[in-house]
Amino acid sequence: MDTFGIMQTSFRHEKKYVRELARAGTASGFTVVRFQPHGHLRSTILGLKYDSSRDRWRRTTFPIPALIYDRCFHNAPSKQTLTFIKELKKQSNTTFLGYGLPGKWAVYNKLKTDTILALHLPATFQLSTHTGIRVIHNILEEKSEVLLKPLNGSQGNGLVYITMHDHGFHSQINHKGDILHHNYDTTRSFHNFIENLISQKDYIAQEMLNLRDNHNNPFDRRVVMKKQGDSWKELGRATRVGMPHSFVSNLHSGGVIKFSDDLDLSKDVLVRSEEQISQLSLRTAKLLELHFPPKFELGLDFGIDQTGHVWLLEANSKPGHTIIQDKHELHFLPFQYCRYLQSQKKGVNK
DSSP states (O other): OOEEEEEOSOTTTTHHHHHHHHHHHHHTTOEEEEEOOOSOOOSEEEEEEEETTTTEEEEEEEEOOSEEEEOOOOSSOOHHHHHHHHHHHTOTTOEESOOOOOOHHHHHHHHTTSTTGGGGSOOEEEOOTTTHHHHHHHHHHHHSEEEEEETTOOTTTTOEEEEEETTEEEEEEEETTEEEEEEEOSHHHHHHHHHHHHHHSOEEEEOOOOOBOTTSOBEEEEEEEEEETTEEEEEEEEEEEOOTTOSOOOGGGTOEEEOGGGOOSOHHHHHHHHHHHHHHHHHHHHHHHHHSSOOSEEEEEEEEOTTOOEEEEEEESSOOOTTOSOHHHHHHHHHHHHHHHHHTTOOOOO
16 A cells, blocks of 8 residues: 655644544545654654544654645745755655745746736846845835735745835735834935845735725635646636735635635636636646646645736745545645556656
């Protein structure tokens, strides 16, 4: 019986999803285990093994799994963690279902090489400690607002929305779901803020788009794509709607999910955008898999502005699954994909 290993930074993450995976995996003929990328990689790993007879996890040691599903969400991974994962990927008898994406800047630069996708990408700029302030000022002089994104952030954490007005500058920082407001009355104090921000973490600057519904709530369309054999399949699509006072729609920041029959958008805008989102989702998935190590799943975020233009905002290689309504297919698909990889006698090893 093949062993399917779920790699997590914390066993507290995705408890319900992981349990349903374990049940589906057992039904599909797999032994399902969980482990964390901690310590030194050895021939055996201490982790949790699913006991189907009791529907519970049992702490034990087991050999390195033959198949690995990476669901790690790193904030600031330690050198030891990165070494563990790097060594794990070198194992000749281990297959990862898919690999993560590089930082947002690398992804953006690859996406904009496609002439069609380039029309749907917000203007984006790399920030460095030497040029960051000048780049941000140039955008603010033209647009009066700008969005800063951590190069490797997720779940909306660390996003910074900056506006410039007659009396100075104002920033809104999304910190673990809370929006923190700060005013800067002088240019010097604003520069100190930016210098401190980009010295601690790598950021990109992006034009701030008017992506709000008819009630002035920020929103985006999230699409979840998964591999089915050698093809990409859309498993779910929904709208994430944020609070009126917020600039983000992420669920971790208080956003809520609305499905197709409950959207506060004009019918004409919705009809025009939905088919375009379908086409762009497939095109994006194929391009990312072509230029980066193979993927099993993707979460794609799209914005729709007041004119109906569709914007590709983000690509995430480890999407959440809240928007997926067919949970049965969701839980069995990883194991079907494992069988496909085995039947092709190829993995995604690098």
